[in-house]
Amino acid sequence: IVMTQSPATLSVSPGERATLSCRASQSISSNLAWYQQRPGQAPRLLIYGTSTRATGIPARFSGSGSGTEFTLTISSLQSEDFAVYSCQQYNYWPLTFGGGTKVEIK
């Protein structure tokens, strides 16, 4: 399953909303996760099951979608949210990731 993320880079001002997209090459039901990776750090699970926030993840992060089209929304960007976000499908093996969206400060 090929996962395609857009855009590759998103420039956003602090406090603004960010919307990230992820598309699967075929239906993956709701088996979609989002990860955040800050520079020099390991990825961190943000969202699983398309829309369920992982433990400790703030409510400003939300996920939606189904089938082949998915969205991660960050409602009001904080300084610590500027990072790379990757989607991953886990409906089929092998697990596959999107190429990532870098959210940078505008």
Place this chain on the structure above:
Amino acid sequence: EVQVVESGGGLVQPGGSRRLSCAASGLTVSINYINWVRQAPGKGLEWVSVIYNDDTTDYADSVKGRFTIARDNLKNTVYLQMNRLRSDDTAVYFCASGVPLDVWGQGTTVTVSS
């Protein structure tokens, strides 16, 4: 605290071998899916291998036949034996438990170069 800690990275010559370790605490490797995921410099994440809770294993096509995943239940540790290494295996290798991947280690760097 639940955590996994990778070790074993380093500089390896092309064609060489390296064994990575993933030591777990706060979780039991024998009843969890334990994965290896890698990230080449400046690139995205690539799933490499998994050992399931029933001891079966799976690999990405890019490493099949060269890499072997195994675990030692007494040491609560998972290993990735990497043979016939190539330059495109150069990456940070992360150990991560579960599906989805909910516990990640800090990674260990493997550089394949002469």
